[in-house]
Amino acid sequence: MRKFIMLQLWLGILIIGGYFVYKRTTGKDEYLTPPPASMETVPLEVTLPDNYVKVFELPDTLxxxxxxxxxxxxxxxxxxxxxxxxxxxxxxxxxxxxxxxxxxxxxxxxxxxxxxxxxxxxxxxxxxxxxxxxxxxxxxxxxxxxxxxxxxxxxxxxxxxxxxxxxxxxxxxxxxxxxxxxxxxxxxxxxxxxxxxxxxxxxxxxxxxxxxxxxxxxxxxxxxxxxxxxxxxxxxxxxxxxxxxxxxxxxxLYPVIPLDTLRVTEDIPSLVDFAQARGLSYKELRLHNPWLRRGALNVRKGKSYLLRLPKGHVEVLPTDNQTDALNSGN
Incomplete structure (x- = not known):
């Protein structure tokens, strides 16, 4: 039985070896034939433009x-x-x-x-x-x-x-x-x-x-x-x-924001209420007037400040509650 198995093994090796010898001599083996041109790997060529890193000339006068x-x-x-x-x-x-x-x-x-x-x-x-x-x-x-x-x-x-x-x-x-x-x-x-x-x-x-x-x-x-x-x-x-x-x-480009100015001659107890009375958020008021550093503004006698507000927001909006807020800070 053992001799029979060994005989089959050697017979298989001879058959496979003969197949590869035949394909090599006939040139018909798909694995040994060069691939078609459409499958060939084409080297990637990268050409950098002349001004990829541009060196600037100085002006003649400055x-x-x-x-x-x-x-x-x-x-x-x-x-x-x-x-x-x-x-x-x-x-x-x-x-x-x-x-x-x-x-x-x-x-x-x-x-x-x-x-x-x-x-x-x-x-x-x-x-x-x-x-x-x-x-x-x-x-x-x-x-x-x-x-x-x-x-x-x-x-x-x-x-x-x-x-x-x-x-x-x-x-x-x-x-x-x-x-x-x-x-x-x-x-x-x-x-x-x-x-x-x-x-x-x-x-x-x-x-x-x-x-x-x-x-x-x-x-x-x-x-x-x-x-x-x-x-x-x-x-x-x-x-x-x-x-x-x-x-x-x-x-x-960042546009110029159209602003009006409002002269303030009296205390503003609450800048939040002051802003809301003009249809603005406190953030908007502070963005256009970053020199305001706290939530209120005290105005000394004879002193005044100019606030910059978006166009259309200088006048107090006509509601009683907002007018009261300006006067009281509540």
Missing amino acids: SFAGEPVPLHMTDVRERLDREIHVNSYWHSSTIFLIKRSNRWLPLLEELLKENGIPTDFKYLSVIESGLENVVSPRQAVGFWQIREGTGNDFGLEINREVDQRYDPIASTAAAARYMLKAKEKFGNWTNVAASYNMGMKGLADELEEQKTNSYYDLLLNEETSRYMFRLLAIKEILEHPKKYGYDIPQEL
Whole structure:
């Protein structure tokens, strides 16, 4: 029996081996025949466009507040080159700067003009805060990043109920007063902008020690050394966004919100009730008046405040309950 099983095993091996030899010699084995062209693996070829990583050329000329930037200086060109590329490729941040700029820069430009400040200074608020009411680790606040002492020096009201550093209009006026004072001290707008970063005394000390009157000739700490060049880069990118790869349709930019103003001369015991009496939520009231820091507003004798409200919401809605709420705070 064992011999019979072994004989069958060897017979099976011979038959299978013979089959494969026959197929190989005839070339008819589907497993040994090359696959049709339609089944062949085609190597994937990826061709990157020439401008996949784009290097930007510097503008031939550049100025800030009417003062030329000395682009003939090697280090000036290279420092500007760095900031243009850093900010151009910081995509998410720069996209939102462009979007917010559509809403806020026209207002800031108008306010600066009214206060005798070159409109290029609107870009200073962009690099200071990104046009948001942020608070820095050093407790500098708002669009213009004003610290409490500086705010008090330049006429802002800062207390538990009111902090005008959060008010784009009032804080722009205060920043303009600083700039005018700095212009009297330094004589040119470039130094004014640099002093906004390191303070008037800090810049004055460096100018005196290094015996120059030009920011571009100073050896400074890294932050202030980069400050003017980031300002120039943001100006260049926001004025020529398509050149730097930002082709954002107008409808995707943040629109200007139409607002009216209401002068308040009496206490408002409840800002929630005050807002609701005008068909607004408390959140909406605070969004348009971020300088309000608590739920009520006390108005000293002879003092008044301007509230900004969406169009159509200045007048009190004609219901007795809402009128009572304004007067009582209940």
